[in-house]
Amino acid sequence: NQTFELDSNPHTRLNILTGEWILVSPHRTKRPWQGKVEDITPDNRPEYDPKCYLCPGNGRADGDSNPEYTESFVFNNDFAALLEDTPQNEMNEGDLLVANNQRGLCRVISFSPKHNLTLPEMSVEGITAVVNVWQNEFNTLAKKEWIKYIQIFENKGEIMGCSNPHPHGQIWSQSDIPLEIAKETERQKSHYAIHRTSLLGDYLKLELKKNERIIFENDHFAVLVPFWAVWPYETMIISKRHVNSIKLFTEDEKRSLAEAIKVLTTKYDNLFETSFPYSAGMHQAPVNNGDYPEWHWHMHFYPPLLRSATVKKFMVGYEMLANPQRDITAEFAAGRLREMSTEHYKNIKK
Amino acid sequence: NQTFELDSNPHTRLNILTGEWILVSPHRTKRPWQGKVEDITPDNRPEYDPKCYLCPGNGRADGDSNPEYTESFVFNNDFAALLEDTPQNEMNEGDLLVANNQRGLCRVISFSPKHNLTLPEMSVEGITAVVNVWQNEFNTLAKKEWIKYIQIFENKGEIMGCSNPHPHGQIWSQSDIPLEIAKETERQKSHYAIHRTSLLGDYLKLELKKNERIIFENDHFAVLVPFWAVWPYETMIISKRHVNSIKLFTEDEKRSLAEAIKVLTTKYDNLFETSFPYSAGMHQAPVNNGDYPEWHWHMHFYPPLLRSATVKKFMVGYEMLANPQRDITAEFAAGRLREMSTEHYKNIKK
Numbered sequence: 199n200q201t202f203e204l205d206s207n208p209h210t211r212l213n214i215l216t217g218e219w220i221l222v223s224p225h226r227t228k229r230p231w232q233g234k235v236e237d238i239t240p241d242n243r244p245e246y247d248p249k250c251y252l253c254p255g256n257g258r259a260d261g262d263s264n265p266e267y268t269e270s271f272v273f274n275n276d277f278a279a280l281l282e283d284t285p286q287n288e289m290n291e292g293d294l295l296v297a298n299n300q301r302g303l304c305r306v307i308s309f310s311p312k313h314n315l316t317l318p319e320m321s322v323e324g325i326t327a328v329v330n331v332w333q334n335e336f337n338t339l340a341k342k343e344w345i346k347y348i349q350i351f352e353n354k355g356e357i358m359g360c361s362n363p364h365p366h367g368q369i370w371s372q373s374d375i376p377l378e379i380a381k382e383t384e385r386q387k388s389h390y391a392i393h394r395t396s397l398l399g400d401y402l403k404l405e406l407k408k409n410e411r412i413i414f415e416n417d418h419f420a421v422l423v424p425f426w427a428v429w430p431y432e433t434m435i436i437s438k439r440h441v442n443s444i445k446l447f448t449e450d451e452k453r454s455l456a457e458a459i460k461v462l463t464t465k466y467d468n469l470f471e472t473s474f475p476y477s478a479g480m481h482q483a484p485v486n487n488g489d490y491p492e493w494h495w496h497m498h499f500y501p502p503l504l505r506s507a508t509v510k511k512f513m514v515g516y517e518m519l520a521n522p523q524r525d526i527t528a529e530f531a532a533g534r535l536r537e538m539s540t541e542h543y544k545n546i547k548k
Numbered sequence: 549n550q551t552f553e554l555d556s557n558p559h560t561r562l563n564i565l566t567g568e569w570i571l572v573s574p575h576r577t578k579r580p581w582q583g584k585v586e587d588i589t590p591d592n593r594p595e596y597d598p599k600c601y602l603c604p605g606n607g608r609a610d611g612d613s614n615p616e617y618t619e620s621f622v623f624n625n626d627f628a629a630l631l632e633d634t635p636q637n638e639m640n641e642g643d644l645l646v647a648n649n650q651r652g653l654c655r656v657i658s659f660s661p662k663h664n665l666t667l668p669e670m671s672v673e674g675i676t677a678v679v680n681v682w683q684n685e686f687n688t689l690a691k692k693e694w695i696k697y698i699q700i701f702e703n704k705g706e707i708m709g710c711s712n713p714h715p716h717g718q719i720w721s722q723s724d725i726p727l728e729i730a731k732e733t734e735r736q737k738s739h740y741a742i743h744r745t746s747l748l749g750d751y752l753k754l755e756l757k758k759n760e761r762i763i764f765e766n767d768h769f770a771v772l773v774p775f776w777a778v779w780p781y782e783t784m785i786i787s788k789r790h791v792n793s794i795k796l797f798t799e800d801e802k803r804s805l806a807e808a809i810k811v812l813t814t815k816y817d818n819l820f821e822t823s824f825p826y827s828a829g830m831h832q833a834p835v836n837n838g839d840y841p842e843w844h845w846h847m848h849f850y851p852p853l854l855r856s857a858t859v860k861k862f863m864v865g866y867e868m869l870a871n872p873q874r875d876i877t878a879e880f881a882a883g884r885l886r887e888m889s890t891e892h893y894k895n896i897k898k
């Protein structure tokens with residue numbers, strides 16, 4: 199029997215959170231690139247942009263004006279994908295045409311008044327204020343009994359479809375449980391039923407012991423490249439305590455989470471010396487729908503860049519039609535991120 | 549009870565092939581766009597490019613030279629994601645770190661000697677020749693008993709990660725059954741077990757009766773926007789006869805398929821008067837693994853563009869973390885594609 203070479207043989211890895219396999223082709227990085235090269239958006243934004251609908255004092259699409267806010271600022275999305283007053287109803291023709299109405303509420307959070315201040319460039323205190331807003335919003339939305347799931351996320355960078363460069367996040371909450379959450383619930387539930395422990399807690403213990411994919415840890419959180427990562431520099435933040443939602447985080451934990459976010463996003467920026475694009479968001483237990491003791495809070499970061507600030511990984515033909523695929527290994531990516539400084543490259547005099 | 553308004557209320561629709569729901573937000577198209585606008589790649593390619601590794605006579609990465617071919621040309625991918633001589637092996641640490649080696653073979657098909665000739669601009673005869681190559685390749689690969697699935701696909705356009713503009717497709721074949729095929733097998737099997745008919749056959753009958761999402765049909769194929777489409781102008785080609793792979797297509801069917809591809813891709817190009825990008829590929833039964841009488845051959849087209857040649861749909865934050873989402877409805881998209889001419893815009897004198 200030959201040995202298993204994770205760093206050179208094509209192989210599949212199991213995503214324990216979804217039950218899905220991903221294809222890894224570690225030998226494929228030598229492929230030349232004659233394809234699309236992204237523009238670098240010049241990062242010379244002013245602190246205040248009179249045309250930005252997120253800057254303090256400016257007008258928004260619904261006719262309102264933003265207050266002269268000094269920390270974060272939250273409001274209902276003027277072009278929400280989900281609406282609160284959607285009638286509940288359903289259709290089903292022969293199990294072939296099947297649809298249900300969906301209620302929801304979409305919120306926007308401007309992270310700070312400054313048009314050009316991204317998370318890695320904010321202070322830990324500033325990020326802690328954002329974590330507080332996330333927690334408050336979560337608690338407030340969870341009071342509406344018809345809401346079953348609350349998705350907190352950020353699209354960062356034009357390449358991730360971010361429609362306004364002013365650093366901001368979104369919260370979409372809705373009356374059904376979305377696909378990814380349903381998958382992760384099922385897998386965590388099965389593990390919990392057998393072991394009476396959290397799947398991610400057990401996984402994190404093993405990863406901390408191996409120390410091959412860990413990028414950073416503090417008292418309350420660990421940052422790692424999951425064994426089954428799909429995006430080249432995909433990472434997860436996992437809470438060391440087994441809690442099922444942000445609602446339960448203490449003051450200490452919120453500050454630790456802010457620190458973990460700052461360290462991770464700074465390393466990201468340093469990797470290709472660019473404002474590193476990603477979509478990131480928390481996964482946590484559904485609300486108003488029972489207990490979910492199996493659920494373990496975590497946050498996913500899905501960044502598209504592969505080789506440089508301008509060459510991304512394309513999840514296209516084979517990936518869309520057959521199976522997610524990656525080239526560099528999770529271990530290689532973790533090594534690169536681990537060796538990055540926690541000091542932002544813009545602050546390092548060359 | 550209120551009526552169900554597919555064209556105005558946010559709702560979810562079931563993808564009967566995967567069992568997954570998608571979120572539709574039909575009211576959201578009025579959203580202004582301050583985000584990323586794609587460059588239009590100037591389409592002034594020559595018929596022959598001396599630096600292209602797909603043009604006749606030119607050298608390739610492995611040191612070989614292409615023959616002076618006159619129709620299609622097929623060869624093994626010089627940077628294959630899957631390799632034939634990968635050892636079979638597996639690892640499992642506590643059901644937390646789980647991986648398997650994966651064997652495979654990746655082929656590249658140049659559609660024609662001409663560097664600038666895309667499918668919609670080829671003749672039906674020319675496309676029929678490509679369909680013949682697909683069928684031959686499928687039959688040849690299926691003779692290797694270790695191959696369990698053969699994915700035939702095309703990435704078209706820089707925006708879809710196509711690394712060389714010379715029109716070409718790919719075939720990735722492998723020793724396991726990939727994720728999307730596993731999902732579609734399960735759903736088709738359940739339907740077949742109950743009804744003894746093909747899921748897609750029954751679906752197609754209903755769609756042809758309703759005639760709301762049909763774009764084109766000929767004797768052997770129909771082109772439609774599936775009820776559960778995720779990408780703005782996503783479509784499917786479905787064979788009218790219930791066959792489970794391209795192996796079984798007759799000469800008549802192959803010509804009909806070529807016609808359907810020509811009509812669809814021409815309408816696509818006409819929609820925004822651009823060489824319309826997409827990833828497209830066939831789904832069919834696994835090979836060397838039993839019978840699969842439930843499987844019904846079809847081809848998916850996943851195009852990214854939303855509003856124009858330069859504004860695409862981003863499947864990012866919410867979509868990656870929670871649930872696929874679309875803005876315009878399948879019915880609207882089908883209406884737009886139906887009204888497009890079958891004459892290519894480049895040939896219409898203005």
Ligand SMILES: O=P(O)(O)O[C@H]1O[C@H](CO)[C@@H](O)[C@H](O)[C@H]1O
Nearest residue numbers: 511512514515516517709710711
């Ligand atoms: O094989 P190519 O054209 O070099 O590469 C393209 O298609 C592959 C299969 O969908 C993807 O894995 C790559 O990300 C994409 O850039």
Ligand SMILES: O=P(O)(O)O[C@H]1O[C@H](CO)[C@@H](O)[C@H](O)[C@H]1O
Nearest residue numbers: 359360361861862864865866867
């Ligand atoms: O809400 P925004 O920033 O206008 O839009 C962005 O995020 C949404 C949620 O991930 C996506 O549906 C959009 O495709 C994307 O452009």
